[in-house]
Amino acid sequence: MRLKLEKRPAPSTFMLIATPIASVLLTMLIGMIVFDAIGINGQRAVVDIFLTPVLASYKWQDVAVKAAPLIIIALGLSIGNRAQIWNIGAEGQYVLGALFAAAVGLYAGPDAGAATLILMILAGIIGGAAWAAIPALLKTRWDVNEILTSLMLTYVSFQVLGFLVGGPWKDPNGRNFPATAPLPEGLTLPILFPGSTVHLGVAIALILPFLFWILMSRSVFGFQIRVVGSAPHAARHGGFDAKQTIWMALLIGGGMAGLAGALEFTGSLKAIGLGFPSGYGFTAIIVAFLGRLHPIGCLIAGIVLAITYVGGQVAQTTVHIPNSTAGIFQAMMLFFILASDILIRYRVRVIKAKPSGAQA
Amino acid sequence: MQTPPRLDLSGITKRFPGVLANDQVSFAVQPGEIHALLGENGAGKSTLVKMIYGIMQPDAGVIRWNGAPITIANPKAARKLGIGMVFQHFSLFEAMTVLENIALGMDAKIPARDLEAKIVAVMQQYGLKLEPHRIVSTLSVGERQRIEIVRALLLNPNLLIMDEPTSVLTPQEVEQLFVVLRQLAAEGCSILYISHKLHEIKALCDTATILRGGKLVDTCDPAVETSRSMAEKMIGGSLKDIQRGEGRALGKPKLIVQGLSVPKDGPFGVALKDIGFSVKAGEIFGIAGVAGNGQNALLLALSGEVAAQNAEAIYVDTTCVGALSAKQRRLAGMASVPEERNGHAAVPDFSLSDNAILTARDRMGMVSGGMVNARTAKTYAGEVITAFSVKATGPAAMADSLSGGNLQKFIMGREIMQKPQVLVVSQPTWGVDAGAAAAIHQALVDLAATGSAIVVISQDLDELLSLCDTLAVINEGRLSNPMPVAGANIEEIGLLMGGIHGETQTPELSHAS
Numbered sequence: 084m085r086l087k088l089e090k091r092p093a094p095s096t097f098m099l100i101a102t103p104i105a106s107v108l109l110t111m112l113i114g115m116i117v118f119d120a121i122g123i124n125g126q127r128a129v130v131d132i133f134l135t136p137v138l139a140s141y142k143w144q145d146v147a148v149k150a151a152p153l154i155i156i157a158l159g160l161s162i163g164n165r166a167q168i169w170n171i172g173a174e175g176q177y178v179l180g181a182l183f184a185a186a187v188g189l190y191a192g193p194d195a196g197a198a199t200l201i202l203m204i205l206a207g208i209i210g211g212a213a214w215a216a217i218p219a220l221l222k223t224r225w226d227v228n229e230i231l232t233s234l235m236l237t238y239v240s241f242q243v244l245g246f247l248v249g250g251p252w253k254d255p256n257g258r259n260f261p262a263t264a265p266l267p268e269g270l271t272l273p274i275l276f277p278g279s280t281v282h283l284g285v286a287i288a289l290i291l292p293f294l295f296w297i298l299m300s301r302s303v304f305g306f307q308i309r310v311v312g313s314a315p316h317a318a319r320h321g322g323f324d325a326k327q328t329i330w331m332a333l334l335i336g337g338g339m340a341g342l343a344g345a346l347e348f349t350g351s352l353k354a355i356g357l358g359f360p361s362g363y364g365f366t367a368i369i370v371a372f373l374g375r376l377h378p379i380g381c382l383i384a385g386i387v388l389a390i391t392y393v394g395g396q397v398a399q400t401t402v403h404i405p406n407s408t409a410g411i412f413q414a415m416m417l418f419f420i421l422a423s424d425i426l427i428r429y430r431v432r433v434i435k436a437k438p439s440g441a442q443a
Numbered sequence: 444m445q446t447p448p449r450l451d452l453s454g455i456t457k458r459f460p461g462v463l464a465n466d467q468v469s470f471a472v473q474p475g476e477i478h479a480l481l482g483e484n485g486a487g488k489s490t491l492v493k494m495i496y497g498i499m500q501p502d503a504g505v506i507r508w509n510g511a512p513i514t515i516a517n518p519k520a521a522r523k524l525g526i527g528m529v530f531q532h533f534s535l536f537e538a539m540t541v542l543e544n545i546a547l548g549m550d551a552k553i554p555a556r557d558l559e560a561k562i563v564a565v566m567q568q569y570g571l572k573l574e575p576h577r578i579v580s581t582l583s584v585g586e587r588q589r590i591e592i593v594r595a596l597l598l599n600p601n602l603l604i605m606d607e608p609t610s611v612l613t614p615q616e617v618e619q620l621f622v623v624l625r626q627l628a629a630e631g632c633s634i635l636y637i638s639h640k641l642h643e644i645k646a647l648c649d650t651a652t653i654l655r656g657g658k659l660v661d662t663c664d665p666a667v668e669t670s671r672s673m674a675e676k677m678i679g680g681s682l683k684d685i686q687r688g689e690g691r692a693l694g695k696p697k698l699i700v701q702g703l704s705v706p707k708d709g710p711f712g713v714a715l716k717d718i719g720f721s722v723k724a725g726e727i728f729g730i731a732g733v734a735g736n737g738q739n740a741l742l743l744a745l746s747g748e749v750a751a752q753n754a755e756a757i758y759v760d761t762t763c764v765g766a767l768s769a770k771q772r773r774l775a776g777m778a779s780v781p782e783e784r785n786g787h788a789a790v791p792d793f794s795l796s797d798n799a800i801l802t803a804r805d806r807m808g809m810v811s812g813g814m815v816n817a818r819t820a821k822t823y824a825g826e827v828i829t830a831f832s833v834k835a836t837g838p839a840a841m842a843d844s845l846s847g848g849n850l851q852k853f854i855m856g857r858e859i860m861q862k863p864q865v866l867v868v869s870q871p872t873w874g875v876d877a878g879a880a881a882a883i884h885q886a887l888v889d890l891a892a893t894g895s896a897i898v899v900i901s902q903d904l905d906e907l908l909s910l911c912d913t914l915a916v917i918n919e920g921r922l923s924n925p926m927p928v929a930g931a932n933i934e935e936i937g938l939l940m941g942g943i944h945g946e947t948q949t950p951e952l953s954h955a956s
Contacts, residue, residue: 089460093841093844094792301814301817302813303804303810303814303815304813306797306800306815310790310801313790313792313793314785314786314787314791316781316787317786317789317790317801319769320746320769320781320787320788320801320802321769321770321802322747322768322773322802323770
């Protein structure tokens with residue numbers, strides 16, 4: 084008996100949707116087995132990481148607030164990935180977005196209002212896009228691999244952050260902690276439900292996927308992104324400029340990451356410290372792939388990944404496993420989703436006996 | 444019969460998901476026989492040959508080798524039996540020498556010196572000219588094919604399978620190949636010759652087996668049949684001739700190319716040097732040439748995918764389009780169809796509707812305010828499907844679900860129905876069956892009759908001679924002087940196609956420079 088991969092006549096829609104779900108389930112199963120093997124209550128860990136945040140209603144707001152940046156960043160990344168442009172520096176663009184927003188806030192002074200808040204958010208988009216423009220320039224001018232440059236710039240962004248919050252932007256009343264002063268009330272995002280932490284950014288994260296859906300499925304730009312990713316020569320033949328596509332994909336990816344950074348800063352954290360980069364930019368890569376690079380998929384996958392973040396914190400207190408366990412689960416999910424990609428275009432056939440020429 | 448056939452197939456059946464590629468195919472090849480395997484694309488020739496060469500296993504049926512039933516597990520086993528195969532697409536390393544390439548393909552390890560002696564001996568025996576120490580990238584396609592033939596001959600084959608061997612050769616090179624094949628056959632080697640060029644089969648083969656839709660439809664003697672009768676057996680219907688309107692007159696020059704030069708892209712690319720020609724309204728202008736002489740570069744330069752060095756190099760009517768992008772040239776009335784269907788002319792994993800958007804969006808009003816009007820695209824794709832009898836489930840069918848010929852009909856239809864002023868097509872019937880080819884030819888003739896200027900770049904000289912009014916030959920990025928097709932001298936065209944690569948000069952001399 085042997086296994087054989089056979090090309091499907093058409094890509095399987097069933098597998099397109101089933102494999103992400105299977106990946107999540109498989110992650111839970113394997114996680115359970117591994118944790119049991121190392122002497123931790125695996126079933127409890129998996130339940131706490133994946134189910135408690137869903138079942139316990141007081142955790143929902145945490146999930147929503149964590150899902151928002153993941154969804155927004157993943158939307159931008161999925162456009163780049165569709166065009167086969169691999170921006171893995173969203174974390175840095177996220178940081179720069181927050182810093183640009185902070186810059187506007189700082190110079191506007193403590194009495195600024197809603198107009199400044201809008202400017203801060205726009206500055207966040209510009210900041211993220213500007214940071215992503217560096218790999219775009221390097222790639223279109225000198226064909227420098229954007230994977231390396233965008234990733235390396237992430238670490239540069241941490242240094243920029245460290246310099247600003249430890250130096251010029253340090254809160255004078257902050258007991259010498261390297262962090263900016265908390266935002267004045269007028270410059271924080273409105274809270275949607277009084278008494279909760281659910282801010283306006285969550286609503287933006289719920290609306291944007293639908294706008295991106297229309298953009299990708301109906302617009303010439305969406306068509307261009309899809310053609311460039313699927314058949315670059317055909318794109319050139321169809322009159323689409325490859326360099327322009329690279330620029331647009333990176334600027335949108337960076338702009339969305341910057342937006343997420345600005346929203347996280349103005350909506351949740353209200354101050355920027357050294358701990359501001361929390362890995363959303365990297366986790367969003369998983370969100371984009373788990374969501375099959377589809378805007379609505381990103382919405383769902385963003386919620387799933389947010390659940391594991393929140394669940395990781397739950398498991399930390401209940402079964403005493405480190406918070407980074409959630410990262411292991413997230414990585415496992417990405418692993419399974421990438422591994423199962425092949426099932427969309429191929430099917431596995433089990434061949435029992437070796438066919439011989441002498442059967443007839 | 445005293446001696447059993449060299450190869451005897453009976454009841455060979457091979458099934459793929461959704462297709463019966465071979466259905467109860469039975470025929471025999473005698474020792475020393477040159478046996479043609481004829482059929483349209485998708486008739487099952489390749490599948491059948493792959494089973495003989497051990498790449499695939501039949502689902503049912505028996506293969507007998509010299510009378511004994513056998514299972515050919517893999518190509519290595521096939522070579523051990525004495526079955527050699529020359530593929531249509533060569534597997535050669537461009538940056539290595541002829542000798543190194545042959546050594547890499549050998550199952551047995553032979554010291555380089557002995558191998559070279561063997562290669563020289565085989566080449567002398569069959570009059571194959573090849574310099575063992577030349578780098579493959581400097582060789583012409585004909586010379587590359589000779590490497591593959593030498594590689595196969597080193598195994599002392601009893602059966603040599605040739606898959607579409609002449610599609611890339613000049614007429615002179617074809618003649619030389621036939622001499623080698625006849626000599627091999629005279630020595631008792633059987634040859635299974637796959638082709639769709641019927642006059643070659645008539646000239647070369649003793650027997651022809653015709654496949655259609657995976658079934659064997661006839662085994663005949665090509666000497667008795669006519670090219671037309673064999674073609675009709677292949678397509679299972681009657682063949683249409685190109686219908687030309689009477690008394691058509693050519694108009695003013697519509698496409699004017701002058702001093703078009705493009706530097707080569709990459710070490711193995713071909714630079715275009717000072718190309719100049721003009722095509723009148725209603726004229727079909729053919730560009731002949733052996734593959735890899737700049738045809739691709741020329742198409743890219745004309746389609747606007749690569750900018751010309753000199754913006755004044757290309758005019759459509761009185762509009763200078765040399766500096767325009769592909770999109771702008773389309774708007775100026777200049778359409779093009781590149782040679783490669785999958786991934787260049789069409790996106791394989793897009794629907795036909797989306798593929799219509801690719802090149803027809805601006806001319807056919809599919810875009811407004813940056814948004815695509817999917818309904819217009821769908822309607823247009825549907826019209827192309829109907830007008831060009833494309834066999835597809837509809838506009839939503841994926842491009843890669845269509846056979847090569849049907850996709851080509853769709854692509855040609857997509858451009859032709861935009862009524863371009865100038866249409867540049869490369870290899871319009873490459874790998875397309877006879878029925879579809881006839882339909883494409885007719886559509887080109889009809890478009891020309893409406894006053895469009897058409898450029899056809901093709902390696903198929905027969906196609907150009909039957910289709911075009913004027914012909915020029917491209918060789919190493921230079922275009923010959925145009926000549927009218929009526930009264931063209933095939934010998935001369937062949938020499939132009941060969942250029943300095945041809946065997947009219949000794950290869951040692953021509954490449955020393």
